[in-house]
Amino acid sequence: MADKPTKGLADVVAASTALSDIDGKAGRLFYRGYDIHDLAGRTTFEETAHLLQHGSLPTRDQLAAYGAELVRGRALGGLVESNIPEIAGKQAPMEALRTLVSLAGADDPDKDSNAADANLRKAARLTAQQPILVAHYHAARTGGSIPDADPELSIAANFLLQITGRAPSQREVEIFDACLVLHADHTMNASTFAARVCAATLSDMHSAIVAAIGTLKGPLHGGANEQVMRTLEAIDPTGVAQAVRDRLAAGEKIMGFGHRVYKTEDPRATHLRKMSRELGEASGDDTFYRMSKEMEEVVFAEKGLYPNVDFYAATVYHYLGIPTDLFTPVFSVSRMSGWTAHVIEQHADNRLIRPDSEYIGERDQKWTPIDER
Numbered sequence: 001m002a003d004k005p006t007k008g009l010a011d012v013v014a015a016s017t018a019l020s021d022i023d024g025k026a027g028r029l030f031y032r033g034y035d036i037h038d039l040a041g042r043t044t045f046e047e048t049a050h051l052l053q054h055g056s057l058p059t060r061d062q063l064a065a066y067g068a069e070l071v072r073g074r075a076l077g078g079l080v081e082s083n084i085p086e087i088a089g090k091q092a093p094m095e096a097l098r099t100l101v102s103l104a105g106a107d108d109p110d111k112d113s114n115a116a117d118a119n120l121r122k123a124a125r126l127t128a129q130q131p132i133l134v135a136h137y138h139a140a141r142t143g144g145s146i147p148d149a150d151p152e153l154s155i156a157a158n159f160l161l162q163i164t165g166r167a168p169s170q171r172e173v174e175i176f177d178a179c180l181v182l183h184a185d186h187t188m189n190a191s192t193f194a195a196r197v198c199a200a201t202l203s204d205m206h207s208a209i210v211a212a213i214g215t216l217k218g219p220l221h222g223g224a225n226e227q228v229m230r231t232l233e234a235i236d237p238t239g240v241a242q243a244v245r246d247r248l249a250a251g252e253k254i255m256g257f258g259h260r261v262y263k264t265e266d267p268r269a270t271h272l273r274k275m276s277r278e279l280g281e282a283s284g285d286d287t288f289y290r291m292s293k294e295m296e297e298v299v300f301a302e303k304g305l306y307p308n309v310d311f312y313a314a315t316v317y318h319y320l321g322i323p324t325d326l327f328t329p330v331f332s333v334s335r336m337s338g339w340t341a342h343v344i345e346q347h348a349d350n351r352l353i354r355p356d357s358e359y360i361g362e363r364d365q366k367w368t369p370i371d372e373r
């Protein structure tokens with residue numbers, strides 16, 4: 001007989017990883033031993049992706065080679081490109097990404113191999129293509145054209161350029177780049193776990209990433225950032241405290257608060273709060289930032305809960321001009337670096353992931369023919 005399950009697998013150690021580590025009591029996050037506070041704002045997203053996928057912060061030569069690989073990897077395959085218009089008309093952003101990454105798997109030159117070198121090449125292509133997929137999807141559904149990706153620009157700069165249609169300021173690029181760094185990896189979160197379960201059957205990287213995207217989409221995980229913005233937009237700026245109390249009294253969760261692992265402030269929220277404030281003030285209308293601050297105070301007073309990564313990311317993306325329904329796709333642009341690194345790590349030292357379950361159904365049922373039921 002199986003042991004009693006831990007609901008939601010809380011505190012269950014499901015994998016060994018050298019990629020990231022969290023101290024939930026102290027509110028600290030590390031990528032391969034580097035404190036997130038040392039990386040954000042000082043290390044680019046490309047360097048961070050290299051750290052996760054290749055195991056070290058790159059030298060200048062390594063970064064140049066990896067950067068060139070990312071630029072080459074941006075090219076979308078024929079199957080993906082020809083299907084974007086129809087998909088953009090029929091699927092919401094995260095659904096579309098799930099479909100497009102699946103199609104990209106068919107286009108990928110390494111699709112039939114799980115070898116380490118093939119996985120690294122696929123990881124680079126997936127990381128390079130994800131922002132391009134979001135931008136092309138957005139252009140297709142709005143009927144607009146987008147500027148070509150500029151090989152001289154970073155992933156962060158190109159993404160803002162392609163989504164907003166205007167050249168971002170240097171500070172906007174720095175802030176968005178830091179957002180991508182902050183979202184890159186996070187131990188055994190639900191989408192990464194989904195990716196590892198899939199990879200552990202020795203399925204391919206694209207299949208694992210499709211599982212991850214479908215899992216990130218949900219509002220209890222990456223989908224929360226979009227819901228935060230929708231909540232802010234639905235609340236009267238002069239009635240924030242009452243609106244939060246009413247929602248809590250009705251048994252609703254306030255999106256962007258609470259975390260399975262952090263029992264104190266999420267270290268990523270510390271950065272995102274500052275960015276939200278800076279961008280809000282620079283925009284000339286920091287209402288959403290001030291509403292967020294008030295929500296934070298009320299939720300803490302009422303429930304003792306801290307904001308998670310999704311809370312202030314919402315207003316940061318809003319101030320950067322990113323449409324609200326692309327907030328979770330932005331998360332996937334960053335997390336692609338971590339997901340792919342986890343697939344590489346899983347394939348490198350694999351064992352099927354197959355937990356047990358506790359049976360709570362009927363026993364000793366007597367079968368009867370269909371006409372007698």
Ligand SMILES: CC(=O)SCCNC(=O)CCNC(=O)[C@H](O)C(C)(C)COP(=O)(O)OP(=O)(O)OC[C@H]1O[C@@H](n2cnc3c(N)ncnc32)[C@H](O)[C@@H]1OP(=O)(O)O
Nearest residue numbers: 219220221222224252253254255256257258259260308310
């Ligand atoms: C990138 C990320 O995925 S970060 C998380 C993004 N998700 C969200 O922001 C959604 C809102 N937050 C939540 O739903 C949860 O805090 C989760 C899913 C993040 C963590 O869930 P769990 O660890 O399973 O905690 P659980 O949902 O059981 O919450 C524990 C208690 O705190 C309450 N609680 C947790 N989060 C919230 C919230 N955001 N608003 C109100 N109450 C909350 C629960 O109602 C529960 O109360 P109870 O014990 O009285 O029933």
Ligand SMILES: O=C([O-])CC(=O)C(=O)O
Nearest residue numbers: 185186188189190260309
């Ligand atoms: O770790 C989690 O459960 C969710 C999270 O914060 C993330 O994926 O970044």
